[in-house]
Amino acid sequence: MALQEADLIPIYQHLHQIPELGLEEHETHAYLLSIIAKMPQDLLTIKTIPTLETAILVKVSGKRHDYRIGYRTDIDGLPVTEATGLPFASQHPGKMHACGHDIHMSVALGILSYFAENQPETDMIFMFQPAEENASGGKRLYESGALDAEWLPDEIFAFHDNPDLPAGAIGCRMGTLFAGTCEIHAHLTGKSGHAAFPHNANDMVVAGSALVQQLQTIVSRNVDPIQSGVVTLGHFTAGTIGNVIAGEAQIDGTIRALTQEMNLHIQRRVRTIVEGIALAYDCNIDLDLHQGGYYPVENNDKITADFMAYMKQAADVNFIETRPAMTGEDFGFLIHQIPGTMFWLGVDSPYSLHSEHMVPHTSAIMAGVNAMTGYLTHRNELQK
Numbered sequence: 001m002a003l004q005e006a007d008l009i010p011i012y013q014h015l016h017q018i019p020e021l022g023l024e025e026h027e028t029h030a031y032l033l034s035i036i037a038k039m040p041q042d043l044l045t046i047k048t049i050p051t052l053e054t055a056i057l058v059k060v061s062g063k064r065h066d067y068r069i070g071y072r073t074d075i076d077g078l079p080v081t082e083a084t085g086l087p088f089a090s091q092h093p094g095k096m097h098a099c100g101h102d103i104h105m106s107v108a109l110g111i112l113s114y115f116a117e118n119q120p121e122t123d124m125i126f127m128f129q130p131a132e133e134n135a136s137g138g139k140r141l142y143e144s145g146a147l148d149a150e151w152l153p154d155e156i157f158a159f160h161d162n163p164d165l166p167a168g169a170i171g172c173r174m175g176t177l178f179a180g181t182c183e184i185h186a187h188l189t190g191k192s193g194h195a196a197f198p199h200n201a202n203d204m205v206v207a208g209s210a211l212v213q214q215l216q217t218i219v220s221r222n223v224d225p226i227q228s229g230v231v232t233l234g235h236f237t238a239g240t241i242g243n244v245i246a247g248e249a250q251i252d253g254t255i256r257a258l259t260q261e262m263n264l265h266i267q268r269r270v271r272t273i274v275e276g277i278a279l280a281y282d283c284n285i286d287l288d289l290h291q292g293g294y295y296p297v298e299n300n301d302k303i304t305a306d307f308m309a310y311m312k313q314a315a316d317v318n319f320i321e322t323r324p325a326m327t328g329e330d331f332g333f334l335i336h337q338i339p340g341t342m343f344w345l346g347v348d349s350p351y352s353l354h355s356e357h358m359v360p361h362t363s364a365i366m367a368g369v370n371a372m373t374g375y376l377t378h379r380n381e382l383q384k
């Protein structure tokens with residue numbers, strides 16, 4: 001029988017205990033393979049990727065082979081020290097599934113196990129993808145070439161869990177669901193010196209502070225207020241002690257925007273401001289702007305209209321139309337290549353994604369499996 005709640009909750013709890021960072025998900029990879037190996041194998045073909053060791057692709061053989069429906073889950077955790085107090089808390093110190101990818105994987109296994117027993121009309125491709133958080137795993141998967149002629153989906157689906165929605169609710173919208181992001185890394189180098197002789201030094205605390213202040217004018221002064229953008233600088237370190245003028249500073253942050261055009265516009269403003277600060281404070285600034293695969297997640301109109309219409313009429317689905325969010329997702333890269341829909345699955349937690357306290361409600365798992373086996377069956381039927 002396909003995996004049920006009584007199977008999926010222990011699977012989720014085990015995955016929760018073994019979080020691993022992007023591209024290091026070896027234990028997770030082995031565990032996922034062990035669960036997939038227990039499913040009926042007649043319809044399944046498993047493909048691993050030598051250049052992306054922790055990824056797994058599983059093809060479910062449909063009645064026809066001229067169309068492929070893709071379903072993607074991410075599998076990585078975060079460098080967060082868990083503070084939930086759960087009996088099945090992370091056993092990997094300093095690492096946690098604080099973004100709920102353990103929920104994503106459990107739902108994917110539930111859906112896969114259903115189709116392993118209920119042959120779909122068309123082929124289906126399940127993607128267990130590493131490194132969503134930091135290393136553009138979706139882009140790496142696509143560029144690995146593993147999604148070749150026999151494995152490239154014609155359409156693609158994925159979800160992210162959402163602590164703000166009721167457990168099990170499905171949230172979605174037409175158009176852009178998530179922002180495109182771009183990491184900012186700036187290393188400032190000046191001349192350190194004695195606190196008593198500022199005229200002989202070149203202070204990177206002052207230059208760095210000016211840089212932070214100026215970067216924080218981009219959204220208020222350079223972004224059309226009818227549109228939107230985010231510049232967050234979450235990390236700023238400089239210097240060593242109060243009576244030594246700092247010769248170096250490091251500032252890291254992230255840009256968020258709902259269109260690629262706006263993201264590029266903000267990137268250009270960051271570059272210009274950095275050049276200006278380097279000139280004004282007579283220092284060197286190494287700037288690295290890194291977008292990778294974190295394009296805006298732009299839902300395909302036709303597929304998403306069908307998805308939302310289905311979810312609105314499904315008797316056992318609590319569907320909520322949502323607003324765009326400034327979270328990022330490397331599914332943005334995949335959906336840029338392959339038309340599809342990304343949606344939210346509510347997990348009802350008072351703590352946000354990435355919080356060390358975040359505990360998703362596990363009733364969401366079976367609700368997600370049921371909603372998506374129903375929808376993907378409908379999607380398959382459309383291909384008849």
Ligand SMILES: CC(=O)N[C@@H](CCC[C@H](N)C(=O)O)C(=O)O
Binds near residue numbers: 099181255329
């Ligand atoms: C869902 C989620 O939280 N995704 C991450 C994606 C990270 C993007 C990239 N590393 C960056 O920081 O710009 C997020 O932080 O939104």
